[in-house]
Amino acid sequence: MRVIALAMMSLLICATAAFGEQQIVGPSGTPLIGPSGKPLASALVARCKLPTGCYEQATRDCRGRSYQILDSESHAGGLFADFWPGPFIWYTMSYVCGPSDGRLAAFPFRGARYNPPSITTCSQFGNTVSCVGN
DSSP states (O other): OHHHHHHHHHHHHHHHHHTSSOBOBOTTSOBOBOTTSSBOBOOEEEEESSHHHHHHHHHHHTTTSOEEEEEEEEEEEOSSOOSSOOSEEEEEEEEEESOOOOOOOOOOBOSOOOOOOOOEEEEEETTEEEEEEO
């Protein structure tokens, strides 16, 4: 039953993305209502290396008009992508174009933290090898 529910949600998300700015509906098929009391439109997502990049993307997507920030977060990622935890911080912000409450993104840290690999240094003196890990 859970698999069917997940498949239905995936279908709704795909259908919403395929038809652009459509209302987001819940599992019952009724439109989800946002904090403003209006039905939610399809959310846009910006993934950025700096918080300012997310604001720039939202400004471009909304053609210089206002937008409402729905959620934001930061997480560990690699140098060129953020598919797995790495030593760099990436930022993500979801938003909808339209009236705004003026709230800025907080970008709280979420997800796995990057743990650098331990380095072991070994030295050999004669027939004796000693290793130190950190």
